[in-house]
Amino acid sequence: MLSRKTRSRIVASSAALAIVTGTPQAYAALDRQPAPGHQAESATVARGKPYINTRLYFGTGRPDGKPPVSNRQFLAFVDKHVTPKFPxxxxIxxxxxxxxxxxxxIGREGSYELSVLYPASEARxxxxxxxxxxSAYKRLYDQESVLRTDDHERADF
Known part of the structure; x- marks a missing residue:
């Protein structure tokens, strides 16, 4: 009968051997290229057409003690300046x-993120x-800036 100490060494040695011999094989399998004539499966399927997703970030804080831009004011701004251009x-x-x-x-304030999606062919x-x-928002509400980001995406409706 094996002693407890000997049994522990065997278990530890077996575990170490499994790790040493098993790990390189697992990594090697990840590095394999598909055989000629076989396509690797794609994790994602590209659907839709090319679009641009533009996000505009509007702050609501105003200088000189003026009240912040209200929800009603912002929605009226969208109705007048945004919706006609992106119907x-x-x-929001x-x-x-x-x-x-x-x-x-450092200023902290309520804000709005407005996102519009349009075909990439219409970007210009x-x-x-x-x-x-x-420009209209900055002028009307005394804003220093309105952040803009543009992301290329694919969309399918």
Whole structure:
């Protein structure tokens, strides 16, 4: 009969041997290329057509003690300045934002994220529309900036 100490050494040695011999084989399997003539399965399928998703971030805080831009004011702004340029649809999300102003002060305020999706082939045409929207908001509500991001995506409706 084996002693407890000997049994523990055998178990430990077996585990170490399994790790040493098993691990390289597992990694080697991950590095294998498909055989000629066989396609590797894709994790995702590209669907839809090329679109641009532009997001505009609107702060609601205003300088000089003026009240923040209200929900009613923001939705009226969207109705007047955004919907006519993007009648097919848009998404609005409320948020809380933080940013450093031109004087180096950290400001925290309510915000809105507006997202519009449009065909990539129309990007040049919509660029001017989006810049007019940003300029109008800055002018009407005394904003230093309106952040814009553009992402290339594929969409299928």
């Amino acid at each position: 097919s649809g848009l998404t 999300q409320r948020g809380r934002g933080q940013w450093r102003d031109q004087n180096g002060h 045409d919509h660029d001017a529309d989006l810049e007019k929207i940003r």
